[in-house]
Amino acid sequence: MSAMTWTDDLSVGIEVIDAQHMRIVDYINQLHQAHATGEKALLSRVLEELIEYTQSHFGFEESILEEAGYVFLKAHQRVHALFIRKVGQFQARHISGEDIAQELNTILVSWLINHIKREDSDYSATVRKHMGESAKVPPKQGSRLGNALRRFFRG
Numbered sequence: 001m002s003a004m005t006w007t008d009d010l011s012v013g014i015e016v017i018d019a020q021h022m023r024i025v026d027y028i029n030q031l032h033q034a035h036a037t038g039e040k041a042l043l044s045r046v047l048e049e050l051i052e053y054t055q056s057h058f059g060f061e062e063s064i065l066e067e068a069g070y071v072f073l074k075a076h077q078r079v080h081a082l083f084i085r086k087v088g089q090f091q092a093r094h095i096s097g098e099d100i101a102q103e104l105n106t107i108l109v110s111w112l113i114n115h116i117k118r119e120d121s122d123y124s125a126t127v128r129k130h131m132g133e134s135a136k137v138p139p140k141q142g143s144r145l146g147n148a149l150r151r152f153f154r155g
């Protein structure tokens, strides 16, 4: 089991998306730490948070792809849905008492890296063109993007 480090080659060139991907990396590392403590309750909580955050991120990302008119949106949504299902299966195994942390860690790290470098990088040019300058900065409160953030991420 290994910790994951964010590296610049994971950037899709869209600030708001990069920030969310970094947060997912944080969760992967929290999962790693929670496993190291051996506390099942802590692991359960991090797992729940990771899934909830990833779902919010996927929803947000898909809304941006839709707005930018990205032609492979449907395929991208399918990839997200499959991944959520896969992680859900790990969660079910965890709940039934299995120690899934190691296996899940490996899958999360490789899935995230591959997904960012392939599917996410594929939409980068289209979305950046659509977003213009706003791709380079965090969304401002009250802007369309800021509102979308609030809609997908509770609180």
Ligand SMILES: [Fe+2]
Pocket (backbone or CB within 6 Å): 061, 076, 080, 115, 119, 120
């Ligand atoms: Fe994605």
